[in-house]
Amino acid sequence: MQFMLLFSRQGKLRLQKWYVPLSDKEKKKITRELVQTVLARKPKMCSFLEWRDLKIVYKRYASLYFCCAIEDQDNELITLEIIHRYVELLDKYFGSVCELDIIFNFEKAYFILDEFLLGGEVQETSKKNVLKAIEQADLLQEVTLRHA
């Protein structure tokens, strides 16, 4: 995976994870173009599209679009499962997640993503283990705060 973007139906960015080195300017340009392209898609269209030399896999969950750019040899269908797994993790962590949770707790959304994917690849296939790691890290945060 080269990058993952989360954005609202109005095109507001809620999360951006880049696994390739690009300048801020390039990232902004890509984001703008891709968001526009995905938002223009009709509901009946498939979840895949070709964009530049990449394959784009996207899926809408309630008011949020989850959009991944994968490479030619990557499996589009399993990428849909990866997106779905991330949504499940967010859902379990926040308890019935909604866009507002991701807006107000964006850093947590990143922490969860970073326990699930690393360098654009899946690092843990057990839902339980990802959530356990986040839970433990959160506890560690509490302990440190108490001592501070």
Next chain:
Amino acid sequence: MPAPIRLRELIRTIRTARTQAEEREMIQKECAAIRSSFREEDNTYRCRNVAKLLYMHMLGYPAHFGQLECLKLIASQKFTDKRIGYLGAMLLLDERQDVHLLMTNCIKNDLNHSTQYVQGLALCTLGCMGSSEMCRDLAGEVEKLLKTSNSYLRKKAALCAVHVIRKVPELMEMFLPATKNLLNEKNHGVLHTSVVLLTEMCERSPDMLAHFRKLVPQLVRILKNLIMSGYSPEHDVSGISDPFLQVRILRLLRILGRNDDDSSEAMNDILAQVATNTETSKNVGNAILYETVLTIMDIKSESGLRVLAINILGRFLLNNDKNIRYVALTSLLKTVQTDHNAVQRHRSTIVDCLKDLDVSIKRRAMELSFALVNGNNIRGMMKELLYFLDSCEPEFKADCASGIFLAAEKYAPSKRWHIDTIMRVLTTAGSYVRDDAVPNLIQLITNSVEMHAYTVQRLYKAILGDYSQQPLVQVAAWCIGEYGDLLVSGQCEEEEPIQVCLVTLG
């Protein structure tokens, strides 16, 4: 000086802005406050301020003045600071700027930290955005962690190693010893990331590929266990055990089996098993089938297995889920040259996809249709393709027209059919026909001596109605110039003589 406002408070405030200008004003005010806080070297609130900066950065505002602060957070001993510091580094630091190199020492220390979650942060950051220099400096540490018995760290080290290899391919060798018993792990996270690492190494080096071929039996065993094992709640997705791992193993098998008879034979049975037993009612099962098909088609599989694979794709084409139809068409396009006859069997389903609402599916169906045209099906196929040309989106017309001309040239059953087909294209999509088509068509008409009268008459009739399509008018004008005598004398046997009005056009 009052404490800087909390992150969530800031988010709430900014969201109340009713205009872009109002938002910008709030952001500028907060940035100024944050800047002075940074200048005062305030340790207590640095974390909070950087977090706020990251939020504002996501909204599109500049945040580069926070880069060094991220480094200070990473160097802190507080876990909260490190968490936000590393996040900030991944979001704000650019590997093209030298400032990111200042991270190297911190990461090195944190890779050796006593708390695995700190080590995890370091591995994650390095594996996500480590530059070549950083990777060179820290590869040794990553290699060490790749050999640890702590599965939480081992899985992360494996993916970090993948990143290091991508950035500095020469370092691949040093990870070889650590790969020795990676596949003996029971932990699925480690297994998955190990397979990714092995895949990366095999893709980059033919020597590595040859070396790792001996892993095929072990990979086959692991895959078999996944399929045969009972319900495992931890890794289950809709009744399938760890589909992510299954897909990656299948992909590695593909690379190992390619061009190698022995390896291909060793994986034949398991591929057949996966292809026949995987549940197809949900996307997850189809994802595995898709990967299986790709593997079967790419290795030296026996013909029975290949037919099985093509048939799976054929079933995919009939699936209600358009995503499945899309990947089916993509895969068929890849195999149509090598397994032409098998793909031909699904021709009518493919042609039906020309009527799909989705543009990507239509495009693939069109490409595949052209690949399937032959002497036997030319009449039927051309009917469908001409109808498609008529009704498709403008973005397709040029390619479709070219494809039709090519197919007609190769397989036209008769000269008259050929001319008629060309006429049809020129009249329905004349303005999309490529420039080089005109001279080619003129050549074709010249060579069809017996069709001259017929052709010129049909072209004349065509432009009588409408002379807006340039290529059509060009061909017609040339024809009338050459064979005008045939037109006027009404010598065409196949058509009724027509009244020719010598009228100046335009």
